[in-house]
Amino acid sequence: MRQTTLSVALEVKPESYDHLSSLLDRLRNRRSTDPSGGEGPFADFLTRVPALHFMSLSVFPGFDYDPLFVIEANFDGARGPFWAQLESAIGPDLRLMLRCCKRPLDNDGPLFDSIVAANARAPIAPYLERRALTPTVYHHGNRGMTRDRILAEHALFEATRVELRCANVDGPNPYRVLSPSQIHAKLRAALLPGFGWLDHSAPKRIPLADNIADWARLIGFVIAAVFALSIPGLILSLIMPTDRYFILLAVAFLGFAAMLGKIGVALPGTGVATRFSFLKLFFQQLLPLVLFVLGYLVIAVAIGTPISMLFTARSFDAAWHGMITWLLWGLACVPVTVAGIVFWLRVLERGDASQDAPPVDPKMLREMARREDWIPQNHMGSIVLIKPGILRMILIRAGHLGLGLVLRIVARQGYLGSMRTIHFAHWAMVNNKSRLMFFSNFDQTWESYLDDFIEKAHAGLTLAWCCGVGFPPTRFLVKDGASHGRQFKEWARHSMSVSRFWYSAYKNLTAEQIERNFRIAIGLRKRTLSDKDAALWINDL
Incomplete structure (x- = not known):
């Protein structure tokens, strides 16, 4: 569901x-x-x-x-x-x-x-x-797990605790002398009368249709983004000779690169060392990038050729060759367009103001602290003003859309990368898209939650929140920013309000425990396991 x-x-x-x-x-x-x-x-x-x-x-x-x-x-x-x-x-x-x-x-x-x-x-x-x-971006930690399934599998987990602990109160525990596969068989037989659903196949957490839709939306977004970035080249190719067109591209790219070399470095006191590297990312994704370009050409030619034939009355062969040539000219312009946008963005970033010591109402801070850490889960809500400007408007919407589509592909097993503390989180825009709202339901303390993000996902966090007024200084949309740990956390606290009413259907379960319960249930749904598989499965008991 x-x-x-x-x-x-x-x-x-x-x-x-x-x-x-x-x-x-x-x-x-x-x-x-x-x-x-x-x-x-x-x-x-x-x-x-x-x-x-x-x-x-x-x-x-x-x-x-x-x-x-x-x-x-x-x-x-x-x-x-x-x-x-x-x-x-x-x-x-x-x-x-x-x-x-x-x-x-x-x-x-x-x-x-x-x-x-x-x-x-x-x-x-x-x-x-x-x-x-x-939401503009959202993340479901235990994706595909309905509330009823989470509660049912937790009840199963509790029953395994009771069975393993009380199998023989007055004597040695019989499970201790069994092989892994025998432990699985005996435990399953003991629990099956109370959990008849173990005899049924587990519902797929992500159905095939949803999987296809996730990939189709991401591919469609990337194709649309590449086409939009190639539009200047597509227009110029219609009005300029080939040699002058490529000379213009080369001169423009070198010019932007030279200017970025001067202003691309961090301003004094704003740089933060990070493992993230655009160059490293480019070479890691070089093969997928080549495959994507080929796929882009195939799809764009398939769509554009009939349109060209309709408006120009050209033959199929002429329209097909003309469309490939035109699209290649547009692709040649993409690096230049990207360089121009990055240069424009960097100029804006260098002029951005940030809050070094955001004011926090002490009374509200005490009230928020009083309501936190009563159970393994916590909740936070935040609203910030969005920086003005047409480029920021485009980038924040495109960035959020792309980030959300990527999360649907990479965060499918209950975790966001190596972070295992998020249940549900989302961003949304309010007040005619002039403010950005963020809500998260997470495990552990607020401090450790943000520390986890800062250490393991600062690039994505910066991309999602860098449009906020007063956000710590950023570079190229994803660098620095949230890596300023103390400054970022103070800025986030400043934007938060008291969660006056908060409800959790399973208040004692962490995201990690839900996945553990899921793995145990999957194993018990199987009638038999080999000793090797059973030994791995037993690690979760």
Whole structure:
């Protein structure tokens, strides 16, 4: 089943900020007297919203804008049923919260009026569904694992603990004298009566159709990007002789390279040593790059030849040869276009302002700290202003789109590279795309979470967040930036707000434990294992 991540961001009437905050605190306090959760009305989420993994309700104070009320949700399945289930669970509370929000000025105004009027009984779900934001980038840690499957496999794991511990309380444990394959067979036989689903094949976490779609979207994005970068060359090739065209490309490329050589170095005090290298990346991806160019030509020629024949009335042979020549001329311009964009970007980066000591409200910091680290999981939300300019507008949208498509390919086994702490995370743009919003549900402390990112994925983190006003100095969109560990963490803290209401369907499970439970369940679904396979499988017990 498909997993869905979304958020709803609603502007709050300034005079209602404190009241909305108190409503969120009241809802949170109603869940349990225990800060880590437990019994009480809050547990209704487990039955009334059966597909929900994580959810947060936050209100961000207004500095440059009015306050913002954000509903963040991560769940299984389609949006429509989820909103209906959520309204069934906390509809009256949501209606009170929406009355603290400003009336939208677009076509949703009448719908908003119908749900916040005195004694209103109109459903809330349609309004929330209309205002839901699509993430620009998102990551699902345990991708393809429904909430029910996570809970069922954890129950299986707990049952293995009991069986292995209590197999023979009054004597030696019988499992100690068995071979690995015999341990697997005996444990499976003991657990099968209580977990009949072990006799059924495991649902695929990523169906073939989704796999094909992920690759198709990424390939389509790269092809579109290359074509866009080759447009200047495609236009110039129609109006310039061949020799002058290539002379122009050579002169332009050398000019950009010379200027980048002067301004490409880090400004004093902003450079951070890193293992990331564009040159190393280029040579590592040289073969895929050559294969892609060939594929690009095949696809572009297949699409362009019929169009050329239609508009020019040329024969197939003439149109085919002409299209290849034209596309090759465009490809020759791509390095020059890239060099020009990089030069323009570097000029902007050198003039960017950054915050060396972002102000943090001590009261809010204490409140955030008080709500963290009660369980193995934590939550954070952040909103930052986006730097202005047409180049930044294009790069942040293209960068986020490309990063999101890459994550769908490389982060499929519950982990983001070597990081094993993220459950669900996403970025989205709000306020007419003038602000960038980030939410994450993760394991361990906030400090260790960001340290993990800074050490292992600083390039991707810089790409995703470098558009934020006050972000630490960057180079070429991915270098430095988040590698400024202390400065980046202070900047991130400055942009955060208190997670006043946060829900986790499996609050004691880490992302790593979910994958461990999955591997154990996969092994127990198999009727037999060889001694070699069973010995590897036993490592997770």
